[in-house]
Amino acid sequence: MLTMQNVSKVYTTEKVQTHALRDFNLEVNEGEFIAVTGPSGSGKTTFLNIAGMLETYSSGQYLLDGIDIGRLSDNQRADLRNQKIGFIFQGFNLIPDLNIFENVEVPLRYRGIKSAERKARVMECLEQVGLGSRLKHLPQQLSGGQQQRVAIARALAGRPRFLLADEPTGNLDSLMARQVMELLEKINQEGATIIMVTHDPELARRAPRNIQVVDGQIADFSLYQKQLAGTEPAVAEV
Amino acid sequence: MLDIKPTISALRRSKAGAFLLLIQIAIATAIVSNASFIVYDRVQYISQDTGYPEDEVFSFSLNTFGDVEDLSQQMEQTEQLLRNMPGVIDAVYVDSVPLSGSGSASSFANLPRDQNEQENYREVRAAYIGADEHIFEALGVEIAEGRGFLPSDVIVTNTRADLPPVAIVSRSFLDEMFPEGDGLGQHIFTGNMGAQIIGVVEKMKGPWLKDSRPDNLLLIPYAEASVYQNFIVRTKAQDRSEVIGKIEDLLLEQYNERVIINLRGMDESKARYNAADLLMVRMLIVLMVILVLVTALGIFGLTVFNISKRTKQIGTRRALGARKSAIVRYFLVENSLVCVLGLAVGITGAIGLGHFLMTEYSLPKLSLYYVVATAIGVFIISLLSVLIPANKAANISPSIATRTI
Numbered sequence A: 001m002l003t004m005q006n007v008s009k010v011y012t013t014e015k016v017q018t019h020a021l022r023d024f025n026l027e028v029n030e031g032e033f034i035a036v037t038g039p040s041g042s043g044k045t046t047f048l049n050i051a052g053m054l055e056t057y058s059s060g061q062y063l064l065d066g067i068d069i070g071r072l073s074d075n076q077r078a079d080l081r082n083q084k085i086g087f088i089f090q091g092f093n094l095i096p097d098l099n100i101f102e103n104v105e106v107p108l109r110y111r112g113i114k115s116a117e118r119k120a121r122v123m124e125c126l127e128q129v130g131l132g133s134r135l136k137h138l139p140q141q142l143s144g145g146q147q148q149r150v151a152i153a154r155a156l157a158g159r160p161r162f163l164l165a166d167e168p169t170g171n172l173d174s175l176m177a178r179q180v181m182e183l184l185e186k187i188n189q190e191g192a193t194i195i196m197v198t199h200d201p202e203l204a205r206r207a208p209r210n211i212q213v214v215d216g217q218i219a220d221f222s223l224y225q226k227q228l229a230g231t232e233p234a235v236a237e238v
Numbered sequence B: 001m002l003d004i005k006p007t008i009s010a011l012r013r014s015k016a017g018a019f020l021l022l023i024q025i026a027i028a029t030a031i032v033s034n035a036s037f038i039v040y041d042r043v044q045y046i047s048q049d050t051g052y053p054e055d056e057v058f059s060f061s062l063n064t065f066g067d068v069e070d071l072s073q074q075m076e077q078t079e080q081l082l083r084n085m086p087g088v089i090d091a092v093y094v095d096s097v098p099l100s101g102s103g104s105a106s107s108f109a110n111l112p113r114d115q116n117e118q119e120n121y122r123e124v125r126a127a128y129i130g131a132d133e134h135i136f137e138a139l140g141v142e143i144a145e146g147r148g149f150l151p152s153d154v155i156v157t158n159t160r161a162d163l164p165p166v167a168i169v170s171r172s173f174l175d176e177m178f179p180e181g182d183g184l185g186q187h188i189f190t191g192n193m194g195a196q197i198i199g200v201v202e203k204m205k206g207p208w209l210k211d212s213r214p215d216n217l218l219l220i221p222y223a224e225a226s227v228y229q230n231f232i233v234r235t236k237a238q239d240r241s242e243v244i245g246k247i248e249d250l251l252l253e254q255y256n257e258r259v260i261i262n263l264r265g266m267d268e269s270k271a272r273y274n275a276a277d278l279l280m281v282r283m284l285i286v287l288m289v290i291l292v293l294v295t296a297l298g299i300f301g302l303t304v305f306n307i308s309k310r311t312k313q314i315g316t317r318r319a320l321g322a323r324k325s326a327i328v329r330y331f332l333v334e335n336s337l338v339c340v341l342g343l344a345v346g347i348t349g350a351i352g353l354g355h356f357l358m359t360e361y362s363l364p365k366l367s368l369y370y371v372v373a374t375a376i377g378v379f380i381i382s383l384l385s386v387l388i389p390a391n392k393a394a395n396i397s398p399s400i401a402t403r404t405i
């Protein structure tokens, strides 16, 4: 469902050009659960942002469900994000002024779904993450793990086929991290394709497929496994 | 999709800034409504039609300190001298000058004093000016009905009685005195002395535009000379300044033991009389501009602040599928909600303030039209003030959502 061919991303600031992604090639099939690891600054977030159409790329081709993303207008990308993609962020990114219910409702409002159906879907998703009874709470009244579950409910509310998570457990303790991971696995079993960036080798190991990004490219996987096993030194020096 | 409900909930959770803005909008609306109404009222007043060709007429006062045997004769001679000046249409000496701010006024009745018990006895205030038959040409007014003074009507005197036998009045006075419309030819009285109304001038203002009856004026055929004598002269508009320039030398040449003062065009006299009003108009306009600017800046600032506080939220909303237009709309709706509440308070305040000004300072009653127009104006300005920062907000990259913690 996702195909990237020679996708490159160059950030140009006043002094330097940063090649955050170079000739990035990847094929993701429907229903996969992929963990993306790699050293800091290697381009994981950049990859995820391009995959989620949060950023444009400098060159190459990116097809999502056969749609050439490079040809889309800003509005079309916004609509496509809304329909196909659910985001889970390291910092949860709940809207602090809105209560739990309203937060989960946000993507549904942008899709123009009617109030009754919105309500049903929000309830369903909050039940799914086990927070069906906290509708009127504000985000800051919840623990980090609960907030991330709300964020997952929000990502699920639009029934996306594609979930992108950038270090979803980065701000959580290991117990909460495991709960979130279990939730993601369950969601994956129900059919959603998931790409998750993580620094946690334990969580990465639980994912059926691993990719390691080094210096803006996908590193050799077998090499990576040897590193994990400790038989080979780390590749990255950035 | 205006998303009013969640916008309200979000607003209710960050009240302080919104509340300040609301107050600001309310104050601006209340004050600007009234100020614009007062400005309009004053501008109407300042630019009102006086009935005179103000740019053709000028007046001056002649203060005679020399020993003059026959003052009346000398004034007649001076009048003659003026009338013969090239460019002068007509000139006349008078006891007071319209629009000048000084003159005489009295109450006139439709019946002699000894009949004041009668049911239809009525008294009406009017200013009066004494002059000979040249007054109409000199002031540039026409007799609409009846006739003007004949030379035989004119009484040259130094000891005037209460009323001469005839008078010419403004329409406004006539209609107030004789509401049935049969005033022409009737008599008006001060005490038991009556004067017959022989002519009507459609419109001519008295000496005081701020009088309770500024339009009521009587012209009476008294040519009453004094050592402090007023003259009214009319020329073509383009000749006036030239004539004014020659007056002093000419008059002093004729007789030099006198001084000429207050030599100025009728429009200038009127402007002097209204100087305070013009100043008030200007100050009110400055006040309104400042208030509106401060409000616009306040809205602008608050929106900029809100946006900088919410960059991550905006990025997140974009990531969740908000189009740029949805972000702009969000801030417009948010501002409109605050604005509508502010306007509601402001409209109430405007009406209250208007009522206060009416009762305490006897201003005319505030017309609701001004309140509504101001409210619409403030609303539009508030939307415009939001638009610039909101557009900036819409351009926040959705990648902010993943790039900041």
Ligand SMILES: Nc1ncnc2c1ncn2[C@@H]1O[C@H](COP(=O)(O)OP(=O)(O)OP(=O)(O)O)[C@@H](O)[C@H]1O
Pocket (backbone or CB within 6 Å): A011, A012, A013, A018, A019, A020, A038, A039, A040, A041, A042, A043, A044, A045, A046, A047
């Ligand atoms: N907006 C930007 N402007 C310039 N350079 C950027 C920008 N965003 C990222 N970069 C650079 O691009 C490279 C890749 O960054 P990216 O955030 O993708 O790394 P990452 O793998 O997600 O790192 P981490 O594990 O620390 O999150 C880095 O060198 C980073 O400094």
Ligand SMILES: [Mg+2]
Pocket (backbone or CB within 6 Å): A044, A045, A046, A166
């Ligand atoms: Mg990252």
